[in-house]
Amino acid sequence: MKTVRLTLHHDAETIHPMHRFVAESDAFDSYRMVHGNLTDDDERSFIFHVVGDAAAYERAIAEFGGTVSYDLTELGERSFSVYVRDVPEDVGEQLLETFTRGTLVALPPLEYRSDWTLRFSVVGEPTDLQRALESIPDGIRADVKRVGEYERPLGSGTTGLTRRQREALRIARNEGYYAVPREASVEDVAAELDVSPGTAAEHLQKAESRVIRSLEL
Structure with missing residues (x-):
């Protein structure tokens, strides 16, 4: 998918x-x-x-x-x-x-x-996704931000995050900050969060630390 x-x-x-x-x-x-x-x-x-x-x-x-x-x-x-x-x-x-x-x-x-x-993600078979993009109503323009394999979202490791930390992680993931090779920078995440790069980096570091500590390795 x-x-x-x-x-x-x-x-x-x-x-x-x-x-x-x-x-x-x-x-x-x-x-x-x-x-x-x-x-x-x-x-x-x-x-x-x-x-x-x-x-x-x-x-x-x-x-x-x-x-x-x-x-x-x-x-x-x-x-x-x-x-x-x-x-x-x-x-x-x-x-x-x-x-x-x-x-x-x-x-x-x-x-x-x-x-x-309006921003969101949609999952499905490639043929259905392509058909949907071709069927968008007049007056609405679609910008495809990213295409990839569907990955299971983060689980209970995110439960202790603040709203801004969760938002920073979500934006970083959606923008491709965690892609290999990396497709977005801290500056890109900061622009979406409407904060300084330093603040965005702090949100990400604290969120990543909490998620990593919650993993059973």
Whole structure:
């Protein structure tokens, strides 16, 4: 099985209103879909984890009015989860169908970013992956970041990591920092984290140390 790391670039016609709201607001740091029930029902269920202003988000989703129902739960300081029951609009429905056909499995989290892009990985047979890339709806441009063999994700060794350490490891892995030969630098990871190279290196070193100590060798 192959895995592809994708960045989907939306335009003003295809971006979801809630993605656009979060992207254009200074009140949010992170917006990710972590689970989804992608059945054939007309309605779909999703769980988002958000870092930002819960009250502002709740006002926006209530005003949007495009959801069947939602339930917002605060998780801690400036972080919350949102369970959403939704009927995807045409473009959203096409995207869901495109990346769940045949052997394809979209791997959470799906990152909704401030530059109107959506980042995620999808696993499947090469023919299904190629067919999906050729079937992306108009108004969305796909940037294939990385293609490789599917590898089992890190296990319980990551449970003690802070949010930023986990994010640094995830970005480093996705950017190719741990590839052989290495495909990304600490500077590349720092740019994605929006921190200095020194801070990025510190996050990676602490995360790597914790993961290594947790291994049963």
